[in-house]
Each structure stands twice: as C-alpha cells, then as structure tokens.
Amino acid sequence: MSVTTAPPVLRKAMEDGSAKTVIRLIETEAEISEEELYEYRRYRWLYGCSPAELIINSTLFLDRTSLRNLLYDIADSTSMPSWMWPLIRLPVELDHCVEGQFNKAFLMTMDNGAEVLAKIPNPNVGSAFYTTASEVATRNFVREFLNFPVPRIHTYSLDPLNPVGVEYIIEEKAGGKPLGNLWRHWPRESQQDLVTELVDLEAKLASVSFQSHGYIYYKDDLKTKGVRAQSLEAMYSSIGNPSKELDPSHMAKFVLGPLDQAVLWQGERATMALERGPWQNAVDYMLALGMNEIQWTKTCAAAQMNYCRPVDTPELPEEYISLLERYLILVPHLAPIFPEELHSKTLCLRDLHLDNIFVDPDTKRITHIIDWQSTPVSEIFFQYRVPAMLPPSSGYKSIPEPMSEGSRRSYSGESDDILRRYQDLTRIKNPLRWAAISHPHKSILQPVSLVSGAWSRNDVFSFRHALITIAAHWQDIYPDSIACPISFTDQELWLHNEEMELLEELGTVLHLLQDQNLIAVGGRVLRDDYERAHAVNTCVKEMFVDMGEDEQHKALYKKIWPY
Structure with missing residues (x-):
C-alpha cells in the first residue's frame, strides 16, 4: 500500500x-x-x-x-x-x-x-525485546482474564528491523485524564472513593496466583530466543470461595519467562549469560541476583574512588565481592521468616503513581491503569510497598506547589487519612498483601532490592548498610535461631560508620532542599526550571563547602557534593 x-x-x-x-x-x-x-x-x-x-x-x-x-x-x-x-x-x-x-x-x-x-x-x-514482549503479554493477560482496566493493544512489533526501525506498541488512547492533574483539587470523599476502587483492583490482581517467579510472555514471542520458560499455571481464588484453576487451554498461549529489568540487560550485562529466571521459589531468585552480580564484578568492575570513605585508597571490586558472598550466605535465611501463605506468587503493580492512573473527571472513577513495564509475578512478601500515589510512604510527588505552613499541615493530615483508609481497606479486602505491608521484619528484604548494579550506580554503601543492619539486629529478627551467619570486622564497621556520618551530613542538606520544593534528591529538574535550580544549587553548594572546618575538609565537601 x-x-x-x-x-x-x-x-x-x-x-x-x-x-x-x-x-x-x-x-x-x-x-x-x-x-x-x-x-x-x-x-x-x-x-x-x-x-x-x-x-x-x-x-x-x-x-x-x-x-x-x-x-x-x-x-x-x-x-x-x-x-x-x-x-x-x-x-x-x-x-x-x-x-x-x-x-x-x-x-x-x-x-x-x-x-x-x-x-x-x-x-x-535494557532489552527492548523483553520489555515490550512482557508488557504486551501481561496487559493482555489481565485484560482477558481479570477484565482489568488497561488500554487495548491493537498491534505490536518485537523486530527492530521492521520498517519503523524499533520495537513498538500501538494501543488505544487511555480514557479520561491523569489523576496527577486532578487529585489535589478533589474533595476528601472523592479521594477516599478512589482509594477504595484502587484497593479493589489490587485485590483483583492478587486473586490469581502462579507457580513460579518471573514475567509473563506469549509463548510464540519467546520461541526464537532460546531462553528458559515455563508453562503458565494459575489458580483463581477470592475471599470465602474455593480456589479453581484457570482454563489450561486458554492459558496455553502464555508462558513465564525471564526478568526484563533494565539493570540485568544494560552495558556488559546484555551479552553475559546471567540467570534471569524464571524460578520456582524466592531463594533461587535471590541467590541468582547475587551470583549475577559476582559474575559481572569479576569480569567488568574496576577500582573506583569513594571520597566519602576516610581513606585515600580506591574501593576495590574484591571488597564488593566479599559483601556479595555474605549476601549469598544470608539469602537462605530471609524467606523462611515469612509465613507460608506469603510465598504465594501474584502479579503486583509497582509503579502506581498519580500519572499512571487515568480517571473520568466527571464520575471520578478509574478508567485505565497504564505503565505495565516490568510487572513481575513475585512472592507476596516482596509486595510490601504501598502505592506511590499515597504519600509519604513512597515519596512520589508531582510538581509541587508552594504552600503556607498552615496549608502544609492540613495537606499532611489529609494524606495521613488517605493512607490510613488504604491500609484499613487492604487489611479487609486483600489480607495477604496487608500481611506483607505490615510485617515487622520486611526490611530484611532491602539487600535483595539493592544488590543488582550496586557497584555500577556507586551505591555499595546502601547495600552494605542493609547487610550490616540485619547482622546487628539478628537476635531481634531470629530470637530462636543460631548466631548470625555473617559478620563484619571492626575495620569494616569503622569505615562504614565514617562514610555514613559524612553521607548523613550531606543527606540532611539534600533533603532540606527537597522538602522546601527547591531541588529533588537526585538533582532532577524540569527543563523550564533548570536555570532557577542551577542558581539555587550553586549557592547551597558554596554554603555546604564552607561548612568544612579546614581547607582539607572543604576540598572533600566539594568532591562529594553530587550536583
């Protein structure tokens, strides 16, 4: 044509x-x-x-x-x-x-x-192929089996050599308006009604459980890739009703395949034979992340300076590998702390911020949920975070508007009410998810979320801190267990605490800038706001450097300022 x-x-x-x-x-x-x-x-x-x-x-x-x-x-x-x-x-x-x-x-x-x-x-x-393929299959699955409000996908291509020159998805336009444009202007009752609707949708996702941990794909899309995949077996259940198997004949076109997370496909990792799943259980998944990171570190990592440490020598890959080996020792102890029912595997939307929820401005009802990239089938105990649209727990903020102190207190109180409503409804309608959110020791999973790419993104500190925290509180977490299987030397703890002290000083200033709606942590600003933010940054950086007690400390403070 x-x-x-x-x-x-x-x-x-x-x-x-x-x-x-x-x-x-x-x-x-x-x-x-x-x-x-x-x-x-x-x-x-x-x-x-x-x-x-x-x-x-x-x-x-x-x-x-x-x-x-x-x-x-x-x-x-x-x-x-x-x-x-x-x-x-x-x-x-x-x-x-x-x-x-x-x-x-x-x-x-x-x-x-x-x-x-x-x-x-x-x-x-990361991998445009796996990201696109998994999003298409996941969206079609929840639309077909759960009647979930996602935009219809008309067609897609996984071939970068197509006439367009890139993988793509063609879909219907999401109906309504992004909630981020409307939320702050809605009355409390409308906000509470929407939270109720959101909890119902999360409960609907949780009603289907799977046998393995991974991402959903179409079987035919993975045939040419030669990657490991498993048949998609799923059970449907709801509160008060017996479980039943989803029709295998309808499920046959789907499989569970590898993770598509960008960190596992970027740079050198794209061509490495990493273990990307799927997995039968959480321990195998957590171990694979650590082994992948060791493989990459041994092959690709080079010494790098860490000016937050009180030594002039660079941080070595061998130090990082030592942390990774201790992580692997710790992994088998992490999953058993959660009750068996939380080992059930379900889909979970991880990016429910205001702009990914579309609503009808007149009825104030949800019309579509968008952004299904990298939506995993995972154990429920990994699903302990509340949606990002519910401040302050997840830290999502749309473009902030200046507020008086009185308005700030009022808005904070309203946010607390909305969060409590979400928690109360989740406790009733999605009790397993609530058990994950409210679990007293959910923080032991932090190393799992930090291990992939920690060296690449210069965040070994956070990974190390998560491991040290678990070791320090081992007896509180496992009162009837043996001694903690990992330990840290006095030298390691001293270096870590010195680094933490400096980072806390820096973090106090950076979070103050964010709290005052001046510069978000990370230094990301809207393009139209760049010149103002740049001027603020220059001024505050000079003030931070001047905090140094001598020229040596001032030079150090200048090196660690991130912007």
Missing part, C-alpha cells in the same frame, strides 16, 4: 496537561528545530545529565522519517490488522506525550478524529 499526504502537525504535551505546537511541518511555520521531537525533553539533571539522559540523547534510536510516517509504515506491513484500515488516510496531528524514563509515547490523531498511541522504548530500557 502507498499513501501520500501532507505531513502531520507535530505537538508536545506539557506538564500541566495542555499542549503546544513544537513544529508545524509546513514551510511558513517550520522555524523550531525538529530535534525536540526526538530527544529526551522532560527533565535535566544538575550534574550535567543523568546516565539515562546520556543514553537517550546520544542514540538516535528511530529514523526521523520513520517516526513521522509511523502509521503508514505499519500499514505497509503484511501484519496490518483490519482495525487500522479506516485510520490510514490522513494523520493530521502527532502529539509527543509527557515522557516517562523508559519510553516515548506519541498520540496520533487522524482526520476522522480517531486516536491511537504509539509507544517506543528508550535505549536505557
């Missing part, structure tokens, strides 16, 4: 939900560079740019003409679904949606008013 028409108008969405024209592809209005459509444009980082931004901006992952004619290129392929034929006459507008960290999304509007969303992975996603 060949389609000839005028190029579409290109626009981008703004943070407040509005839109502005980036470039109209007609001669009289082409004064703005088309670069803005292809580059990562949402945030900047005060220390130059983040590793993610470096990857995104240094790689032209999509041919310029391919994006402009995305719908036509798909229409030319032999796999074009029938739903697309009425749409391919005249795409009149292409909106660049507000970006996430791992994807670009483009809303395509046709001359007949039809709208579809095209989503493509950024290079920092």
